[in-house]
Amino acid sequence: MKDSGAASDQRAAVEVTKDRNGIEQVVLRNPRGASAKISLHGGQALSWRTERGEELLFTSTKAIFKPPHAVRGGIPICFPQFGNRGLLEQHGFARNRIWVIDDNPPPLKPSDSHGKVYVDLLLKPSEEDLKIWPHSFEFRLRVSLTADGNLALLSRIRNINCKPFSFSIAYHTYFAISDISEVRIEGLETLDYLDNLCQRERFTEQGDALTFESEIDRVYLSSSDKIAIFDHERKRTFVIHKEGLPDVVVWNPWERKSKSMADFGDEEYKHMLCVDGAAIEKPITLKPGEEWTGRLELSLVHSS
Ligand code: BG6
Numbered sequence: 001m002k003d004s005g006a007a008s009d010q011r012a013a014v015e016v017t018k019d020r021n022g023i024e025q026v027v028l029r030n031p032r033g034a035s036a037k038i039s040l041h042g043g044q045a046l047s048w049r050t051e052r053g054e055e056l057l058f059t060s061t062k063a064i065f066k067p068p069h070a071v072r073g074g075i076p077i078c079f080p081q082f083g084n085r086g087l088l089e090q091h092g093f094a095r096n097r098i099w100v101i102d103d104n105p106p107p108l109k110p111s112d113s114h115g116k117v118y119v120d121l122l123l124k125p126s127e128e129d130l131k132i133w134p135h136s137f138e139f140r141l142r143v144s145l146t147a148d149g150n151l152a153l154l155s156r157i158r159n160i161n162c163k164p165f166s167f168s169i170a171y172h173t174y175f176a177i178s179d180i181s182e183v184r185i186e187g188l189e190t191l192d193y194l195d196n197l198c199q200r201e202r203f204t205e206q207g208d209a210l211t212f213e214s215e216i217d218r219v220y221l222s223s224s225d226k227i228a229i230f231d232h233e234r235k236r237t238f239v240i241h242k243e244g245l246p247d248v249v250v251w252n253p254w255e256r257k258s259k260s261m262a263d264f265g266d267e268e269y270k271h272m273l274c275v276d277g278a279a280i281e282k283p284i285t286l287k288p289g290e291e292w293t294g295r296l297e298l299s300l301v302h303s304s
Pocket of ligand 1: 070090091196217249251
């Protein structure tokens with residue numbers, strides 16, 4: 001846990017606190033006062049605030065902050081699968097486990113540290129995890145706040161098995177939005193997608209930009225590395241930069257499904273939109289000793 005590039009400024013800080021269940025959370029603060037909060041429950045970012053204190057991630061007022069529940073909001077990490085197949089729980093177990101702070105991670109490129117305040121987390125499978133998914137791995141996650149207030153998540157997953165394994169991954173990011181009818185996504189035009197509301201049938205996106213008027217649950221395939229979410233009412237745009245994450249999940253439960261979720265308010269679908277950088281359609285295969293790296297960086301642009 002370090003704040004190397006930002007360490008010279010008094011206001012840059014990394015602070016470890018505990019939530020009401022005694023689970024550690026790490027608060028990152030950059031020199032200009034932007035902040036992020038990451039829980040060791042799931043290695044999950046739960047808050048990302050601008051220097052003016054605006055919250056950019058949605059968390060449900062009904063979220064349950066107790067493992068084995070995943071917290072409804074922030075950025076749950078779906079690993080080693082996305083969805084609900086086999087013995088594994090929905091979206092895999094990583095978001096339901098307690099991660100640890102990794103004080104001595106293997107070195108990264110200088111650009112992954114310089115000018116950033118960050119924390120390194122680590123997840124290794126427990127004996128119980130190995131019974132349902134028999135593959136030894138080390139999942140290292142660096143969550144950083146840049147000098148400009150961008151939130152960056154860098155994942156490194158290493159196979160420490162003696163046989164290959166495959167996995168899927170998604171950063172299931174709940175963006176806080178003014179109103180679902182006021183937002184649009186650009187960057188997914190003309191792409192093929194798998195529609196989870198139609199048994200994963202494949203379609204091609206026809207519209208110029210994606211707008212919302214009903215439930216949506218799709219995996220867009222092989223997108224470019226930049227996606228933008230425009231929020232007209234708040235006059236702000238989220239920009240998603242991703243590397244190693246070809247797919248993009250778009251999810252909003254809308255009215256009927258919201259009412260069936262115990263940890264989500266009936267009207268909250270209006271104020272959130274999940275847009276995930278992901279690798280789903282073509283699972284990633286790692287041979288023994290191999291490591292995969294994926295990067296997601298979120299930034300905010302205000303418009304007048
Ligand atoms: C979506 C899935 O991306 O995630 C949906 O495709 C699911 O089917 C949603 O409802 C949220 O999942 P969960 O497990 O956090 O309720």
